[in-house]
Amino acid sequence: VMVFIGDVTGHGVPAAIVMAMVKAIVERENLHEFDPPVVMSALHRSIGKTQKRKKMMMTALMALIIPAENRMLCWPAGHTYPLFLQSGKEPAFIETDSFPLGSPRKPREKPLEIFFEPGDRMVLYSDGLTEARNERGEIIDYQELIRQVSELVDTDPKASCARIFDWHRQVTGNHPQEDDISVLILARHCPGINMQTRFLAPWSNSHWDS
Numbered sequence: 001v002m003v004f005i006g007d008v009t010g011h012g013v014p015a016a017i018v019m020a021m022v023k024a025i026v027e028r029e030n031l032h033e034f035d036p037p038v039v040m041s042a043l044h045r046s047i048g049k050t051q052k053r054k055k056m057m058m059t060a061l062m063a064l065i066i067p068a069e070n071r072m073l074c075w076p077a078g079h080t081y082p083l084f085l086q087s088g089k090e091p092a093f094i095e096t097d098s099f100p101l102g103s104p105r106k107p108r109e110k111p112l113e114i115f116f117e118p119g120d121r122m123v124l125y126s127d128g129l130t131e132a133r134n135e136r137g138e139i140i141d142y143q144e145l146i147r148q149v150s151e152l153v154d155t156d157p158k159a160s161c162a163r164i165f166d167w168h169r170q171v172t173g174n175h176p177q178e179d180d181i182s183v184l185i186l187a188r189h190c191p192g193i194n195m196q197t198r199f200l201a202p203w204s205n206s207h208w209d210s
């Protein structure tokens with residue numbers, strides 16, 4: 001199972017155009033034998049060309065999940081740290097050294113290997129979730145995220161996403177939403193994987209299940 005999440009710098013039409021380009025490249029590569037490092041390099045080159053004209057980059061994370069081996073291979077590119085909720089262990093962020101696609105540094109070729117076993121869950125998200133401000137104007141940082149979100153996520157990704165967004169709306173109150181928020185929850189069940197996504201933007205409130 002292949003998973004991809006990304007966040008383009010900036011807002012509005014320019015960012016939407018870059019995201020559409022990224023989607024087209026991923027779909028094109030999916031027609032052939034899918035090789036994550038090759039796909040990330042293709043994205044890096046294309047965004048790099050755009051970056052020269054419009055000064056735009058993209059954080060991203062691509063993951064290949066291999067249920068039969070209880071493994072997940074990750075290729076991060078400057079994206080927010082995944083929150084790993086491992087069965088029987090304390091919640092923790094998976095901290096990685098990487099750089100955004102389109103930056104002067106090349107994307108990571110060697111994957112980060114994670115044991116992803118039945119009962120484990122992972123929360124992927126955009127920085128709109130952690131950089132939002134509460135009603136006092138304070139930024140919701142990583143420590144607040146790990147305290148709150150780890151208690152809201154269970155084995156039902158769809159219900160977990162709903163609780164995360166309910167919590168986020170309560171915390172931010174009437175403070176304007178300054179950035180799009182994307183949340184992708186992976187929950188490992190035996191023998192396969194159940195993945196559900198919820199995306200919240202200033203103009204929409206919907207979810208996709210897969």
